[in-house]
Amino acid sequence: MAEILYSLPLWNAKIVAMIIFACMLVVAWLLPYDFIIKGAPDRKRWRDLRLWATLLTIVQLVIYYIF
Amino acid sequence: MWEFAPTSVHWLDIVLIISYLAGITIFGYYYKSHVKTAKDYFLANRSLPWWVIGLSIIGTNIGSNDYIGASGNAYSIGIAQANFEWIGAIPAMILSALVFIPFFWRAGVYSIPEYLGLRYNNAVRFIAACVMSMFAVVIVGVFLWATAIMLQTYLGWPIWFSILVTATVVGFYTISGGLGAVAITDTVQTFIMFFTAIIVAYIGIQKIGGFDMFIKTLENNYPDHLHAFLPANHPTFPWPGVILGLGIVLSPAYWCANQAILQRTFAARTEWDGKASMMFAACLKTFVPFLIVMPGLLALTLAGKSITHQDQALPWVIKHILPAGISGLMFVAFIAALQSSIDSTMNSTSVMIVRDIIGVVKKNSLSDATQLRLGKLFTFLILIIGIAFAPITAYFQGIYVYVQYALSLFQGPIFALMIFGILDKRITPHAGIFSLISGLAVAAVLGWLQFNMLYIAFLSFVYSAIVLYIVSQFTKRKPDAELKNVVYSNVVEID
Numbered sequence: 001m002a003e004i005l006y007s008l009p010l011w012n013a014k015i016v017a018m019i020i021f022a023c024m025l026v027v028a029w030l031l032p033y034d035f036i037i038k039g040a041p042d043r044k045r046w047r048d049l050r051l052w053a054t055l056l057t058i059v060q061l062v063i064y065y066i067f
Numbered sequence: 068m069w070e071f072a073p074t075s076v077h078w079l080d081i082v083l084i085i086s087y088l089a090g091i092t093i094f095g096y097y098y099k100s101h102v103k104t105a106k107d108y109f110l111a112n113r114s115l116p117w118w119v120i121g122l123s124i125i126g127t128n129i130g131s132n133d134y135i136g137a138s139g140n141a142y143s144i145g146i147a148q149a150n151f152e153w154i155g156a157i158p159a160m161i162l163s164a165l166v167f168i169p170f171f172w173r174a175g176v177y178s179i180p181e182y183l184g185l186r187y188n189n190a191v192r193f194i195a196a197c198v199m200s201m202f203a204v205v206i207v208g209v210f211l212w213a214t215a216i217m218l219q220t221y222l223g224w225p226i227w228f229s230i231l232v233t234a235t236v237v238g239f240y241t242i243s244g245g246l247g248a249v250a251i252t253d254t255v256q257t258f259i260m261f262f263t264a265i266i267v268a269y270i271g272i273q274k275i276g277g278f279d280m281f282i283k284t285l286e287n288n289y290p291d292h293l294h295a296f297l298p299a300n301h302p303t304f305p306w307p308g309v310i311l312g313l314g315i316v317l318s319p320a321y322w323c324a325n326q327a328i329l330q331r332t333f334a335a336r337t338e339w340d341g342k343a344s345m346m347f348a349a350c351l352k353t354f355v356p357f358l359i360v361m362p363g364l365l366a367l368t369l370a371g372k373s374i375t376h377q378d379q380a381l382p383w384v385i386k387h388i389l390p391a392g393i394s395g396l397m398f399v400a401f402i403a404a405l406q407s408s409i410d411s412t413m414n415s416t417s418v419m420i421v422r423d424i425i426g427v428v429k430k431n432s433l434s435d436a437t438q439l440r441l442g443k444l445f446t447f448l449i450l451i452i453g454i455a456f457a458p459i460t461a462y463f464q465g466i467y468v469y470v471q472y473a474l475s476l477f478q479g480p481i482f483a484l485m486i487f488g489i490l491d492k493r494i495t496p497h498a499g500i501f502s503l504i505s506g507l508a509v510a511a512v513l514g515w516l517q518f519n520m521l522y523i524a525f526l527s528f529v530y531s532a533i534v535l536y537i538v539s540q541f542t543k544r545k546p547d548a549e550l551k552n553v554v555y556s557n558v559v560e561i562d
Contacts, residue, residue, distance in 0.1 A: 013296035013306035017154045020314060024158045028165055038169065039338030047339065052346045053161050059353055060157055067146055067295035 017064050021057045028053040076222050080395025087259070087399045088236050091252055091406070095240020098248035105438035108245035109177050109418045110334040115247075117340040119254050120331045121347030125355065126253035126407030127327055128348075129260060131214045133359050134401060135378055141356075141363025142380035145285075145292025147304055148363070149356040153295075155313040157349050159322040164345035166555075167323045168332050170489055172341045173552040176333060178415070179326045179485075180423040186488040186545075186553050187499030189427045194503055195484075196423030198477050199326055203416040204449055205473075207409055208456030214405040215457070221385065221398060230457055233405055238450045241410040242443050249410040250331050256403035257351075263393075263400040264358040271365035271388050284368045292367065312521030316528050317475065320482035327408075327415040358400075409453070417445040475520035479527030480506025487535050492554040496545060498538035506531035 028050045040047045102108050115123075140148040176182045180199065184192030215229035224232075240248045275281045285293055296306040322328065322345075335341035365388065366380040374383055385394050421441045426433055433441070480503050487494050510527035518526070 008299065010294060010296050010298065010306065013310065016310050017295075017314075020154065020158050020310070024161045028161060031165055035169070036165070036342070037339065039172075039340065039342075041337070041339075047343075049165065049339075049342055049346050052343070052350070053165070056157065056161070056346070056349055056353070060153060063153060063353075064295055067293060 014064050018061055021060050021064075025053060025057045077391030077395070079392040080222075080398060083392065083395035084398055084402070087402065088232065091255065091403075092236050092239055094255065095244050095248040095252045098240070098244030098251060101247050102243070102245050102439075105421075105435045105442060107247070108439050108442050109330075109414070109422075111245065111247035111250060111331075113334055114336050115250055115331060115334045115340070115344075116336060117343035117347055119250055120335055120340065120344030121351060122257040123250040123253035123331050123407075123411070124328055124344065124348040125351045126257040126260070126403075127331075127411040128352075128408075129257075129355065129358065129404050130210060130408040131217065131401050131405040132210070134362075134404060135213075135217065135381055137359035138361075138363035138366070138381040138384075139377035139379075141292075141360040142367050142374065143363075143377040144297060144304065145289065145294065145364070145367075146356075146360065147295055147297050147309075149360050150295060150304070150309050151313070152352055152355045152360075154310060155318045156322065156352050158314065159318040160345055160349035160352065162319060163323045163329075164342045164349070167485070167489065168329070168341045168345055169338055170553065170555075171329065171333055172335060172338045177330075177422055178333075178418050179324055179329060179481075180419055182553075183481075183484060183488070183499070184423070184427070186550070187484065188496040191484065191496070191499045191503055192423050193427045194500075195481055196419040196427075198507070199481075200416050200419045200424065202474060202477075203327070203412050203419075204452050205456060207412055207449060207453030209460055210405055210409050210412075211453055212457040212460035214401065217401060218398070220382065226458075230454055233402060233409075234450055234454050237406045237410050237413075238447065241413050241450075242446045245442070246331065246334055246414050249414050250334070252410065253407040256407040259396075259403045260358055260400045261351075261354070263396045264361065266393055267384070267389065267397065268357055268361050268365070270390075270393065271361070271369070271384065274388055275365070275368050281364075281368055285364065288371075289367060292364070308519075308521050312519075312525055316482065316524045317478060317521065319486070320478035320524065320528075324478070324482050324485045326419060327411045330411070330415040330418065409450075413446050413449045413453075416449050417442050420445045420449075472514065472520045472523075475524045476510040476514055476527070477507055479510060479524045479529075480531040483528050483531035483535060487532060488554070490555050492547070492550055492556050493539055493544055494535050495539045495542040497542035498535045501538050502531045502534040505534060 031050070033048065036049050037043060037047060106112055137148055171182055174182055174185055176185065178196070180192045180196035183195050211230050211234060214233060215226040218224045218229040219226050240252060272278050272281050275284065296309065297304050299305045299307055332341040332344055335344060362384045363380045366374060366383050369388070370383055374380055385397055389397060421438055425441065483506065484499055484503055488499065506527050509530050510523055513523045513526060
């Protein structure tokens, strides 16, 4: 098992990290809008926290793509 | 810890440090008038907006040790150190914001053990509070000692003087103003940390000859320092360990179940503010490597491999790059990092001692006034014990690592109780108590067998999860009526 891991190129790590971020994004968008917006004083578009998660994930994907 | 001759301190640096200490004391003390009840003291009367909580979370998260340790690691291994801020934090923060925080907020709890009490029973609440409080008190001592060592090294201050000054200031506003003062001062302290980091990065990059030259130097001379991951056979940070151990267990355990981090989200003025605060903190977290990784890379590009010990990287930057005034600002950022971590730990630990330990023993019969009085008393006592424990730290080489190791002993079992307790209403109270106690025992045995802390956290988490499900098959679960807004399948509208 260890030998297999040692032989994997480093880009495998990047792929796994990017998959984890993508999974979190999927989880965020699977949550209902009403659950996300609960408690907000209004329903302005920017209060949709799924959009925050999307922006955050895109930034992370770019970081891990570059490095 | 490291060898470094004290720098000659410019008067401007001293003025900056004294101004900061005086300003933050007055600023924090101002909040005293807002504290009338235990809810004011422990939860700032549930009045905090998302951006204050978000900044406070980051302030609490970044300790003074991170400056030295992370910049030293960055000098040694490069940008891979930033994984602790990225893959080792952000997915867990999103999970915490969108899945965990809504339940904590709706349940109206003051602490993580209190939530465990609602979900399981008071025995689980009591044990979790005892274990978490014990380690929190030790951590206060370690933080105080580590910062005193830094200030002695840089400024030549006697250790006892550094401990007394930093502890007096932080104790003054934390005891008088409670969580409100803690959150507001954390916000200012986080601003100071980011502001300083931007200035240090700017000055350092200008010294190198611009951003292009900075990147070119790294690319040409230290290409390995620009890789986010290190090989699987790396002795310290192998990529499978970083992703599986840090990313999958330790990081969610920290961001979804750490009392000091989460207490301020319980104090959010609305459920949305609680969720948004953690998302905002995650956005800020993306840039935290600028604070604590960048100085290491600047030292590498300017000094090459001439620095004998990696922990000297930041001291080298302060001595050789920063002009008078800016180095004072850097010291202020150090002290701010220390205070924003200690104040949160003190306040959140006093909540657990008063409500989850004494409260459970007294069968929740403490009046509000008693809770407030005990809250202030225990905040003071935690600080005193921390001060008393601080010098003991000197007798243990690398005690910070031991504390991290000790934390890994209970993070796995508690996180298993949290996540499966929230997601599955079939998990029973008896399963919770059995899983917690035996999970802690398993973690202790693994520690005794000298397992790597990442593996201890992962294995004790898996063990506790299995035990939760097995014991739940044979024991009685809580009625649905008692699990309203405590588990995912029993969410009800609360408008």
